[in-house]
Amino acid sequence: MLNIAIIGVGTVGSSVANILKDNKEIITARAGRELIPTIGVVNNLNKKRDVSIELTDDINKVLDDDSIDIVVELMGGVDKAYEVVKKALEKGKAVVTANKALLAYHRYELQEFAQDIPFEYEAAVAGGIPIINALREGLTANNIISIKGIMNGTCNYMLTKMINEGVEYNQILKEAQDLGYAEADPTFDVGGFDAAHKLLILGSIAYGIDAKPEEILIEGIQNITSFDIEFAKEFNYSIKLLGIAKRVGDEIELRVHPAFVPNDQMIAKVDGVMNGISVIGDKVGETMYYGPGAGGDATASAVIANIVDIARRGKGSPMLGYEKSFNKNLKLLPKDAIKTKYYLRLEVNDKAGVLAKIATILGDCGISIEKMLQKPLKNEKSNLLLATHTCVEKDIINAITELENSKVVTQKPAMIRIEA
Amino acid sequence: MLNIAIIGVGTVGSSVANILKDNKEIITARAGRELIPTIGVVNNLNKKRDVSIELTDDINKVLDDDSIDIVVELMGGVDKAYEVVKKALEKGKAVVTANKALLAYHRYELQEFAQDIPFEYEAAVAGGIPIINALREGLTANNIISIKGIMNGTCNYMLTKMINEGVEYNQILKEAQDLGYAEADPTFDVGGFDAAHKLLILGSIAYGIDAKPEEILIEGIQNITSFDIEFAKEFNYSIKLLGIAKRVGDEIELRVHPAFVPNDQMIAKVDGVMNGISVIGDKVGETMYYGPGAGGDATASAVIANIVDIARRGKGSPMLGYEKSFNKNLKLLPKDAIKTKYYLRLEVNDKAGVLAKIATILGDCGISIEKMLQKPLKNEKSNLLLATHTCVEKDIINAITELENSKVVTQKPAMIRIEA
Incomplete structure (x- = not known):
């Protein structure tokens, strides 16, 4: 278990606290231990915030608290943040920051100061991108x-x-x-x-x-x-x-x-x-x-990745991503249960009534057409190229069989999925 | 120092050995220790290969050699590779593989088998992309x-x-x-x-x-x-x-x-x-x-990233990427020494001789024009939009001053760099 203090509970700080709760199961499975957002430090305790963690305006109490393992610095600014981060490191606490200005000015001093204490900053550059x-x-x-x-x-x-x-x-x-x-x-x-x-x-x-x-x-x-x-x-x-x-x-x-x-x-x-x-x-x-590159949840995603990284220190990342299995009982979806949009290429005789017949067969299989293109071929044939609305793979396979059986198509239909 | 055995010295294996030598300085700085491609295992010792490491066709000797810390499996195939990797893990050697087929079939058994021994496979998916x-x-x-x-x-x-x-x-x-x-x-x-x-x-x-x-x-x-x-x-x-x-x-x-x-x-x-x-x-x-997603050097880049990762185990990644400083004495390039292509937006009076004057001023500053677009403005003026061939920032700044001084432009020129 690691206790986390969040210094600055604005958009990103709130997201960090909330995601650690919302996605607790999978984060714990990946980190190998529980990551607890224990306390948030704010300037104004009266301001309403969308978080359920304890809040305080006493930053020193938090920095002096030996039960806090990781300090997440989201207060912004350079000088005050530098002091806070240094004190946290001095107390042996790991630090995660999203503060690019702090690093633009003090990254080398902080590296020197941190030595072997983890100091991470993924969120400081390009938000959610690792x-x-x-x-x-x-x-x-x-x-x-x-x-x-x-x-x-x-x-x-x-x-x-x-x-x-x-x-x-x-x-x-x-x-x-x-x-x-x-x-x-x-x-x-x-x-x-x-x-x-x-x-x-x-x-x-x-x-x-x-x-x-x-x-x-x-x-x-x-x-x-x-x-x-x-x-x-x-x-x-x-x-x-x-x-x-x-x-x-x-x-x-x-x-x-x-x-x-x-x-x-x-x-x-x-x-x-x-x-x-x-x-x-x-x-x-x-x-x-x-x-x-910005946004509360995207930036918090990077902050939490750093926290997980710190939780894994000494062991490296688990081979397939999880320290502990998680109990989702996830199963492979059967192949014919896929839902997506489909494209069909149908070679047909170029004569009246053919399109009606095809539309009827598709309709009977529960498939509706979203768009269509007809391309003439030699020998009075045509290619009908059509895209369906979202439907189930089973229905498409069924429809293809029906089209073949009905002889309305002159060749086995071709199907390509559409991923929109 | 970590000794590395490369099992399979084809395109990727050769690249791994060669990059570890070519980029030794920076890789050592990042990994915090020397990573030595010690020996390569091949089927056919007579085949000419573009590597300078020792080669053997005796895989068991390599797997039994206690001085080998990391086994890089690049032999391909499933069954034989599985046996080799298992034996390496059994001997307590870290394993890096680029073998997607092996993992498609045996990743969970291998995870179970490896336990706390590092087993990495970045190169198995999408080559050089991490x-x-x-x-x-x-x-x-x-x-x-x-x-x-x-x-x-x-x-x-x-x-x-x-x-x-x-x-x-x-x-x-x-x-x-x-x-x-x-x-x-x-x-x-x-x-x-x-x-x-x-x-x-x-x-x-x-x-x-x-x-x-x-x-x-x-x-x-x-x-x-x-x-x-x-x-x-x-x-x-x-x-x-x-x-x-x-x-x-x-x-x-x-x-x-x-x-x-x-x-x-x-x-x-x-x-x-x-x-x-x-x-x-x-x-x-x-x-x-x-x-x-493929290619010897790109795939080897991923293999070596895994090796560096293994070298760093127990410590985590260094804050700014380097365990040891490297002695390049890199310096910031002065701002006016940048070389690139430039775009200039020049507001000029729309009359004969103006373009010639501008071309002369640019030419005198050592700048040649690659392409141009002229856009008419109100009041018998025009915007000349032009792109230069590659030149030095100092020359462009000089040219802009010359253009202003000559009064051939009716407004301060605008400049945007072109990154091609």
Whole structure:
């Protein structure tokens, strides 16, 4: 059993507490022990929060409490968070943080300070995407050639809208603010600073390079106009706010700025609020990691992954993912019970009444048609290409047999599933 | 120091040995100790191989050698590999394998047998993509709703060609065979069996479900015709060979088959020989993992990640990725030394001679133009939108100043970098 204190019970903190309860069974099976959100530390005890854990405003009591094993720092800011985290480590408590600003300024001091005490921060970069894990463990065989990432969902949402809908910057900023994607003062996001904090963290893992935000090139998306968008469309580019870490000889480029990216690159296909990070290793080539970069539950997913990691320390991850079996009694779904949409290719004689006959057979089997395409063949035949609404595999197999038996088709029907 | 024996020194085995030498410095820094490819076991000692490690054909001598810490099983096949791996575990040696068939049939017995001895297999699914790592560690907070993956590069190459170039199945199969992407007998790939082996492994980590290849739905891509491709294009689908693991109540779907996938899904954008796996968790939402699913170096990258993981056992991963600092003396590249392509937006008076003047100024700064678009503005002005060939940031900044000073532009030029 591990007791967890959550410092800062806002959107992410509440999600951490709630997911540890909601998904307790599977998390316990994976971690090998119970992970208990024991207490939350808040500034204002009177504010209503959607959590059922005990709350306190006395942070020192929590840090001094020997029964707390893991401190989850979600208070934000740099200086105060740095003090809190240091004190937790001093007391021998493992720390998990989602605080990118803290790490952008103090990651090397904290590494020095933590020594063998676990200090994890998956949620600090690209929210729910396990990119720290990928870089720190998945790609260890490689010299990293470059990292190019879309690490700020606000900017990507705005740029995607500008490209797809031709909306001007100021209008889309207002829209993003109304939707809660952008702050009242949006500078931290649209100015590239948020992405820069994340980039510095990735740069450290890839290259061991120390740099502060003030030392690197940071430009935002504020000056992009519809002319730039037209240029992008003309030459088949997207515009993305990229964080780039790249090795050139014995020097490392670290830079954040909007960039034209050719549309055939995977990173150009990451649209809307999503994040995507492309990593090129000298041996593996390009891998890309895609997912939600923000949001309470997505960020909490990364925080909890770190907590599980800490619970497993000393043993490594269990081979098939579970320390203990979990009692779900999950069974394999029988093949003919699959439910999905289906495509059928039916070769038929091109004459009146055939389509009616087919529709009747399908209808009798409980299958309705969503869309259809008819393509003429030689010899007065046609291919009917049709997609069904969702139905059960058994019914489709039955329908195919019926179609064959009825002789309305001149060849065995072909079936392909549709995964929408 | 850890001594590694490589059983099977083909494409992947050679890459493992060579990368451990080529990237020794960075791998040692990350693992915290030296990882030595000590010996390779082969069937035929006379065959020439591109490795510099000692080779033997006496597998038992290697398995009995107490100085060997880690056995990397790359021999392939099921029964013999099972015996070798069991014997290695019996001797207390950690095992790393890339053998998906072995795991498709024996993963639960091997888990039971291994107990606390490390047994890793990242390379068995999707080659260089750290998907096992993501599922087993990155997403532990989540109940997995579904996994949909393109896990066979041969099929994806063929289907991409069929969609993009309208080539028929038999022709593209021959092409894939000529390129070495498909075997002389392609059934294992095009019939979906390779993908099924991988899917079963992912299904175990996601759901703890035990199933053998014979128990699940497996269909290949052999019957897809140009009519199906036309239907896909008409309704904005791609066709992909998908491995799907999905929870429906207390039942698990495991199935491999070609499927129409709407083009706006990320997985539909994974083209050519690349693999891509989309995972939906109940808390994180969708994350997607993209990269090379095959190839000696890419697969070896995953094998070595597992070896590093084993070297780190008991300590966990170092906070910033390195157990020991490495002596590269990497420095931050000065901001004005960046080299890339640049886009300039220049507002100019729409009269004769202006373009010549601009081209002269750029040329004098050592900058050549790659492409250009001119857009008329009101008041007899124009926007010149141009892209340069690769040049140095300092030169672009200089050129922008020169353009401003010359009064040939009527507004401060805008610059956006191009990352191609």
